[in-house]
Amino acid sequence: MAEKPHHAEHADLPELGLPPQLYTESGEERRLGVEIEFGDLSIKTTGAIITSLYGGKIKIDDPYRLNVENTRLGDFLVELDAVYAHPQRPAPQLDQDGPSPEENPKKPEFLDLIAETIGDLSKSWVPMEIACPPVAIRSLPALETLVMALRDAGATGTGRQIYYAFGCQLNPELASLEIGHVLGQFKAWLLLEDWMREKAGQDLSRRLTAFANPFPRDYACHVLADRRPPQWDQFVEDYLRDNPTRNRDLDLLPLFAHIDEDYVKSLGDERIKARPTFHYRVPDSRVDEPGWCLTTLWNDWLRVENLAADRPMMEAMTRKFLAKSWSRSQWADEVSRWIAP
Template identity: 40%
Template sequence: MNKLHNNCKLPPERMNHEGKMRKVGIEIEMAGLTPLQIVAAVKRHFGGDEAMQGSLEYGVLDTTLGDFTVELDSTPVKKAYQQASEMRLPSPLDDAGSIIKDLAENWVPWELVTPPVPVNQLDAINELVGDLRNQGALGTTKAPQYAFGMHLNPDLPDLDATTIVRHLQAYLCLYDGIVARERPNFTRKLTPHIRHYDEAYIKKVIAEDYAPDIDTLIDDYLAHNPTRNRSLDLLPLFKFLRAEKIDREMNDPRIKARPTFHFRLPNSDIDNPNWGIHIAWHEWLAVEWLAADQERLEQMCSAYSQELDRFGHHLDDQWETRAKEALQQ
């Protein structure tokens, strides 16, 4: 079994807004394994009880970390499977649900969703990743249609507007460097799921005088980003803070309220023996370290504002180079 010990470093601020150890929810998409193989791997590492939770959705409950979920990551496929199962069609179509499932697995990933994991226990998920790899899990690069991702959902050290803005500013400044290091799969870039913010919104957020309260911050975000399809999706966080506003403006049941960022950019390169969750986690930690250093953050925002106005910005990689250097600091 591939072992990735002590790879996940700790963030600059380790306690959340409740004074408890911060946690990270992790979502990993993959092919090559059956859901029961994924469930079995989770049980080997963390114990727990297997449970069927719905159409194409399995649970591993009461593990040492909490409840895991394994599901086929497509609501339309789940609905079609459920309808086929309920129809109870006669032979040879009585297993129409299985046919739908088999076809879907060639295009739609199985997604492993962890419970919120304490930041000092993330290496345990890397151990699970190694086990899944050895069992035959396949990631983003193994087929053209595998637009698979890994999402990180770190909770925040605080829920005030200043904390949120600083992290968002840091992410915007470092984005080009993160993309250069992460190199999102071409197929994933063709889908809408990890689109970046538009330039007008970026300039607004990194401006020297941008200091909104929570409601203004959310209003500004919704005006420019009325969608879940962002590489850093803030809608779950904003729904946690202002549920009625988000429900009224978005009316999307897929938005789940939680006090976390939703970092959606990274690939799921699970079959690569050198890959683990620590790679994307350390990209995110660069954002956190920049957000925690007010003087450096102000310098980066000022420089990036000037860069966006520079003639030729879109024709070369000057800011990408600076952002990659900043990831190392």
């Protein structure tokens, strides 16, 4: 049974909801990772804000990437979210048919120059991103202080410019890695996905640029209708057959890498970081708007976990979903009749 909601430290924040399962199988409180994108603050200013709130020491990797280490919450990463702005990060080859590094000893300096140029040109439209250390769910209000400080310092969100396609990501740790538990929560997501996307209020700039796509309807129907005993191998195989991409609102590849790292490495995407979490992409980051907060995003995610814990409602919604062919807007409207606002 879920514990009572936790009262946020800030009086103007909504109450922090707690999940049906607050603890992992090992008895530890589940943790939540958060990534926030925004514009119009320099990387140095952002690092200084973090140290002023949580302590720690700044370590600069390059002009557009730094770490804030050993804060009271853990280590933060701050970076301009563009691959070529970071010469140390694995990136697509600039000259696959050109000379090798041995044949071109000046290539590292050349990449540094490109990185600095791209960083300077793109910092007006490519988001700055903070990857926060995972915190215990009940400690999420500690990160609300960061959101407020960014807002006060002049950080801007998706709505400020037509080309600001900023987002936010939540990485909720799973209470259990047992396939039945994971699949139950994933099925709940498939039932709520259209409604969640509509509720998120996806900004126009996200529609003009490439935000994550929903899961294909045929795949969702296959998963929801499947009555076979769940098996990890079959689940992963089916997922990758129909979703050979990270371009989904709920990205399961980091979780799959945690379960079977060698298999996911064989996919050839070095950006996939193994972790026992879902990776939920929220289409907007409205860090500059009063009232926008991480607690609301978390409480929205809790709709998925609460539905997964309500077996009778899950079964009833699944029957309804499979009974006819719904457009996405039709199903979002139908879900709103089942889910309290």
